[in-house]
Amino acid sequence: MxxxxxxxxxxxxxxxxxxxxxxxxxxxxxxxxxxxxxxxxxxxxxxxxxxxxxxxxxxxxxxxxxxxxxxxxxxxxxxxxxxxxxxxxxxxxxxxxxxxxxxxxxxxxxxxxxxxxxxxxxxxxxxxxxxMDNYAAGLMCGRLVREALPEGGEVMLFIGRLDQDNAQLRRQGCIDAIVGREPDSTRRDPPGASVLSEDGKYNILGTLTDRFDRAKAKANVEDAITRYPNISAMVGLFVYNPPAILEALERTDMLGKVQVIGFDEDESTLQAIQDGNAIGTVVQDxxxxxxxxxxxxxxxxxxxxxxxxxxxxxxxPPRTIKKENLETFWKNMKQLLEDK
Incomplete structure (x- = not known):
């Protein structure tokens, strides 16, 4: 009181x-x-x-x-x-x-x-x-990864930093959904360690942080492409991470060859969903x-x-945005910003 x-x-x-x-x-x-x-x-x-x-x-x-x-x-x-x-x-x-x-x-x-x-x-x-419940939002993001890779594959996560409560929960939810674990928001996998699903289909290679440095965010993606030539999907968990992934993939001629799953509603991310270069994004409000x-x-x-x-x-609550509901979401977001 x-x-x-x-x-x-x-x-x-x-x-x-x-x-x-x-x-x-x-x-x-x-x-x-x-x-x-x-x-x-x-x-x-x-x-x-x-x-x-x-x-x-x-x-x-x-x-x-x-x-x-x-x-x-x-x-x-x-x-x-x-x-x-x-x-x-x-x-x-x-x-x-x-x-x-x-x-x-x-x-x-x-x-x-x-x-x-x-x-x-x-x-x-x-x-x-x-x-929002960031762990639940992370689970939603992980489910998008599984949808993008029904047969499994190698996945890398990218995020600004892991000091924040929301970042830790979001990342863990994403990992747990990808590898098919029972949800547990208290679980914490080490950032540098790989996580393999029990059936061996999904391998989370690690989590790369950039401390809000946009150049570092892009360099992380380029390094991952070089180190893991068989990488199947990349997940950007902060708003600027998906655009950095998309830019690095385009620069290395890998756009469309690696599945991109995003977080938040940066216009570059939304455009990529519209163009078919990203499967979807989990948005906050x-x-x-x-x-x-x-x-x-x-x-x-x-x-x-x-x-x-x-x-x-x-x-x-968070929402999942994919191509089928993108137009309405994007229109409403633009309207809110124009009105203010």
């Missing part, structure tokens, strides 16, 4: 900020609307869609939102510190490394209203998580992440704590 003392401390912080502005001779036209922040875990097209949703919700509610797109773990931590210092009314953050950010997240939770979105930090004092984050923060800031679900999880 957000206590009266908690709200009072935020009010005092705001009063001190405005008083300091007056002493410094700042204009009295400062924006006095409630101020919220939507903090991503990097810079990507996925987050542009989420930002549009957060701004739409802020406009409807008559509040202000600052979208913060940090460059790595250190930058995200520093920017969270800055937001706390500013006396922000609420923060929705996608933690880059929840295990190592508990201190800063709890500091934010003490100073303001804190929720997580996209990737959770369940050990922190955040009030709620808005997003970043627009709704942004929209629901601000909507929930506004309600909590107004004392509407009854809006919190009992399990503190606002579920935004």
């Amino acid at each position: 957000i206590s009266i003392l908690h709200r009072l401390s935020r009010s005092i912080t705001h009063l001190l900020v405005f008083s300091l502005m007056a002493l410094l001779g700042c204009s009295d036209s400062a924006d006095e609307r409630p101020q919220f922040a939507f903090v991503t875990n990097g810079v990507a097209s996925f987050w542009n869609i989420a930002a549009a949703g957060s701004k739409a919700a802020a406009k409807e509610a008559g509040v202000a939102v600052t979208v913060v797109m940090p460059d790595g773990l250190t930058d995200q931590t520093r920017k969270l510190e800055d937001l706390i210092t500013r006396g922000i009314d609420g923060i929705a953050v996608s933690p880059i490394n929840s295990a190592n950010q508990t201190d800063i997240l709890n500091k934010a939770a003490e100073a303001t209203i804190l929720i997580t979105q996209d990737s959770d930090a369940p050990e922190s004092n955040r009030l709620a998580y808005i997003g 970043p627009y709704k992440y942004g929209y629901e984050s601000i909507r929930l923060l506004v309600g909590l800031n107004s004392g509407e704590e009854s809006n919190l679900p009992a399990d503190r999880f606002v579920d935004v």
Whole structure:
């Protein structure tokens, strides 16, 4: 529960900020609307869609939102510190490394209203998580791989980093579905190890990370093509990974010879599905992440704590996009962005 003392401390912080502005001779036209922040875990097209949703919700509610797109773990931590210092009314953050950010997240939770979105930090004092079940989404992605390779084959996974809670769960779900295991979201296969299905049909060669470095992401794909000439499928688990796979395959004249399975809704990925160069992608709803984050923060800031679900999880289910449902999905996505 957000206590009266908690709200009072935020009010005092705001009063001190405005008083300091007056002493410094700042204009009295400062924006006095409630101020919220939507903090991503990097810079990507996925987050542009989420930002549009957060701004739409802020406009409807008559509040202000600052979208913060940090460059790595250190930058995200520093920017969270800055937001706390500013006396922000609420923060929705996608933690880059929840295990190592508990201190800063709890500091934010003490100073303001804190929720997580996209990737959770369940050990922190955040009030709620808005997003999807990443393990379930990974299972959906793995099923796409099996659909693309009914006779089996060699598969490589590509992802930005594995520090994040969502990345670990997404990857593991994908692996478990490909090799046909009983689902277990607590399982963790080592990133560098290969995983072979019991029937020997599917061999997951490993998981290559790039730390959000687009050049490295492409180089990883090219290295995999060279090292594994019999590779059958490549799976990109972050939004920019499928486009990197497609570009590297085209450059090496392997486009159409290796099955591509994606995650998220980058336009290059969607175009590849339309062109027959990717079988499908599992999409989140970043627009709704942004929209629901601000909507929930506004309600909590107004004392509407009854809006919190009992399990503190606002579920935004993933979807599988293939050629048959691509047109409608793409049209709706473009419309949302055009409207905002």
